[in-house]
Amino acid sequence: MLNLYDYIFYFFAIVILGSSFVVVFSRNIVHSAFALLFTFFGVAGFYVLLSADFLAITQLLVYVGGILVLLLFGVMLTNNIVNVEIKSGTMQTLPASLIAALIAGLLCGIFYVSNWYLVPTTPELLNNTTAVAIGYAFITTWILPFEVASVVLLVAMIGAVIIARREKAPEVE
Amino acid sequence: MLEQVYNSLQFIKPELILVGTLLVSIIVDLIFKNKKVVVAFVILGLVLSFYYLTFLNSINQLIFFNMYAIDPFAYFFKIFLLVATIGIVLFSVLSKEISDLKSREGEFYYFLVALTIGMFLMTSSTNLIMMYLAIELTSLTSYMLAGFMKEEKSSSEASLKYVLYGAFSSGMMLYGISIIYGLTGSFDLLAINMAIADGVSSLALLISTVLMFVGFGYKISAVPFHFWTPDVYEGSPISVTTILSVASKAAGFSMLMRTAKIMFIDPYAAPTVNDWQIIDSVPIVEILTILSVLTMTLGNLVAIWQSNLKRLLAYSSIAHAGYLLLGVLTMNNEGYSATLIYFVTYLFMNVGAFLIVMLVSNKLNSSDIDSYKGLGMKSPFIGVMFALFLISLTGLPPTAGFVGKLYIFAALVNKKLILLAVIGVLNSVVSLYYYVRIFRNMFLRESDIETPEIKLSLAEKLLILVFAIPTIGLGLYFAPLVEFAHASVEIFSGN
Numbered sequence: 001m002l003n004l005y006d007y008i009f010y011f012f013a014i015v016i017l018g019s020s021f022v023v024v025f026s027r028n029i030v031h032s033a034f035a036l037l038f039t040f041f042g043v044a045g046f047y048v049l050l051s052a053d054f055l056a057i058t059q060l061l062v063y064v065g066g067i068l069v070l071l072l073f074g075v076m077l078t079n080n081i082v083n084v085e086i087k088s089g090t091m092q093t094l095p096a097s098l099i100a101a102l103i104a105g106l107l108c109g110i111f112y113v114s115n116w117y118l119v120p121t122t123p124e125l126l127n128n129t130t131a132v133a134i135g136y137a138f139i140t141t142w143i144l145p146f147e148v149a150s151v152v153l154l155v156a157m158i159g160a161v162i163i164a165r166r167e168k169a170p171e172v173e
Numbered sequence: 174m175l176e177q178v179y180n181s182l183q184f185i186k187p188e189l190i191l192v193g194t195l196l197v198s199i200i201v202d203l204i205f206k207n208k209k210v211v212v213a214f215v216i217l218g219l220v221l222s223f224y225y226l227t228f229l230n231s232i233n234q235l236i237f238f239n240m241y242a243i244d245p246f247a248y249f250f251k252i253f254l255l256v257a258t259i260g261i262v263l264f265s266v267l268s269k270e271i272s273d274l275k276s277r278e279g280e281f282y283y284f285l286v287a288l289t290i291g292m293f294l295m296t297s298s299t300n301l302i303m304m305y306l307a308i309e310l311t312s313l314t315s316y317m318l319a320g321f322m323k324e325e326k327s328s329s330e331a332s333l334k335y336v337l338y339g340a341f342s343s344g345m346m347l348y349g350i351s352i353i354y355g356l357t358g359s360f361d362l363l364a365i366n367m368a369i370a371d372g373v374s375s376l377a378l379l380i381s382t383v384l385m386f387v388g389f390g391y392k393i394s395a396v397p398f399h400f401w402t403p404d405v406y407e408g409s410p411i412s413v414t415t416i417l418s419v420a421s422k423a424a425g426f427s428m429l430m431r432t433a434k435i436m437f438i439d440p441y442a443a444p445t446v447n448d449w450q451i452i453d454s455v456p457i458v459e460i461l462t463i464l465s466v467l468t469m470t471l472g473n474l475v476a477i478w479q480s481n482l483k484r485l486l487a488y489s490s491i492a493h494a495g496y497l498l499l500g501v502l503t504m505n506n507e508g509y510s511a512t513l514i515y516f517v518t519y520l521f522m523n524v525g526a527f528l529i530v531m532l533v534s535n536k537l538n539s540s541d542i543d544s545y546k547g548l549g550m551k552s553p554f555i556g557v558m559f560a561l562f563l564i565s566l567t568g569l570p571p572t573a574g575f576v577g578k579l580y581i582f583a584a585l586v587n588k589k590l591i592l593l594a595v596i597g598v599l600n601s602v603v604s605l606y607y608y609v610r611i612f613r614n615m616f617l618r619e620s621d622i623e624t625p626e627i628k629l630s631l632a633e634k635l636l637i638l639v640f641a642i643p644t645i646g647l648g649l650y651f652a653p654l655v656e657f658a659h660a661s662v663e664i665f666s667g668n
Contacts, residue, residue: 114374117358
């Protein structure tokens with residue numbers, strides 16, 4: 001018997017699947033970008049259902065509020081990007097869809113038959129905010145990955161600047 | 174808890190120094206117009222890191238809440254990586270491609286440091302999240318370095334291909350990691366090992382293992398995840414090609430070996446040296462065998478048709494990954510130490526071969542095999558040295574390459590994997606064919622066009638000798654190397 005929780009889950013699942021189809025199959029890049037909004041929103045909904053409140057808010061702030069808006073700005077402010085014919089033809093449709101279907105079937109299959117590790121849930125775990133625990137974990141158990149992530153981001157940032165920077169034309173000697 | 178963080182810090186001094194070097198060089202690069210200052214800082218940082226690393230030789234400990242292993246195995250690879258990086262920094266100083274970068278030259282060198290940090294983290298991580306972050310750090314810097322000559326179309330193309338393949342394979346790897354987490358409830362390799370030994374759904378475990386191996390396979394450029402390799406090796410600056418083919422491959426291997434050893438060995442079985450008890454639910458040896466045979470066979474067969482030396486060496490480095498996997502799949506101490514020995518010999522011969530290709534292309538602006546016609550007669554020093562590296566890459570005595578192959582094949586024979594040893598030897602025979610082609614062009618063919626004699630500076634000659642002497646030396650006197658390799662696989666943290 002489906003209860004309210006299940007209905008909400010399926011609602012978000014349909015939102016995610018439907019909008020990600022539009023992201024992939026739409027020929028218009030602006031439509032794809034807007035559809036991505038709903039995908040991110042749906043994922044945030046999943047996080048709420050899993051009582052991961054901090055993660056849900058971060059998802060909204062970072063992905064919906066930041067990355068997606070930036071993406072839209074990029075699309076809209078770049079000359080010609082809407083008009084340019086982006087090569088989006090598909091090749092080898094039949095073998096590709098066969099392999100994709102096979103992999104999808106296999107993955108769905110293992111999700112049904114496997115015994116998954118279940119975290120014991122307690123009322124405290126479900127009702128308290130996770131922000132405190134996450135903050136605590138970041139400076140204790142997970143401090144090394146946390147710090148390494150900052151190095152990764154630094155390198156990615158400098159790298160992006162180097163790639164994007166316009167070089168002066170080489171001086172003719 | 175903070176106590177443990179504080180205690181852990183003393184064990185990651187080499188890494189901390191590298192991060193410090195990275196940060197300082199970024200600022201130094203902004204201040205000084207003369208980019209040689211950055212090079213000096215980078216070399217200083219690498220040497221200092223090496224100095225602090227040598228204090229960690231006998232430590233065997235898990236730090237940062239079991240995230241990071243400081244053990245002889247990681248120590249071996251870190252020494253290897255630092256030697257390779259210092260070698261490649263010196264190598265780049267001589268490279269025309271790099272000094273032509275002018276104002277961006279400094280950035281190239283501190284990205285090499287960032288790459289080293291990533292590879293250090295790869296060798297020591299014992300936690301799937303840490304491993305993923307380390308792979309990302311290594312990959313991001315590699316993409317950057319591959320596309321560093323962005324005015325050149327081939328370099329940008331190499332970088333873009335690398336990014337696309339990299340993004341795809343790290344996506345697969347993350348998916349595999351998420352399934353493993355779902356099955357075992359942990360990211361820690363040791364905890365995952367316990368959970369697997371206690372029994373998890375084997376089909377899901379198999380699929381997640383395969384997905385994770387996509388990530389590893391991509392880093393070590395094993396077939397069928399090798400498609401990026403020839404294009405990236407051809408398009409990147411040669412110094413980057415070299416570091417990708419040696420250091421980044423070593424880091425990938427160390428991670429693969431650590432994961433295979435910790436995750437899939439039965440923790441309840443009595444510890445044995447020569448036959449590790451593998452948990453039967455995952456066919457890890459079979460997966461590695463398939464990868465290995467495909468990798469060396471395809472690498473060698475395709476290398477025959479290549480006429481560009483960078484591409485040829487790219488395929489030969491794929492083939493070498495296959496030989497190295499032979500050592501891993503024996504899954505015992507002997508095979509593991511054979512892999513380490515092979516890596517050291519591979520470092521010297523491969524970097525040496527690339528160095529010569531770079532010096533020749535500095536002068537002739539070509540890496541085509543036809544431009545090597547008559548080279549051996551006109552520039553005998555280059556000819557003889559290149560011949561030496563190629564003999565070693567084939568695996569003929571009295572060079573280091575022979576010793577490397579010998580230990581790998583011996584490990585296979587002792588494990589009664591005769592068929593695989595035969596396949597390995599047959600592959601070496603195939604590789605002889607295309608290495609000899611270069612030979613023949615250098616010594617037996619007259620050049621059609623007037624190739625100028627290649628004059629080398631003293632520094633260039635010295636650097637060639639730095640790689641040539643160990644290539645010969647390790648072929649004749651290898652006892653210390655073998656001992657070091659044996660000691661390095663003796664104890665794995667947590668085993």
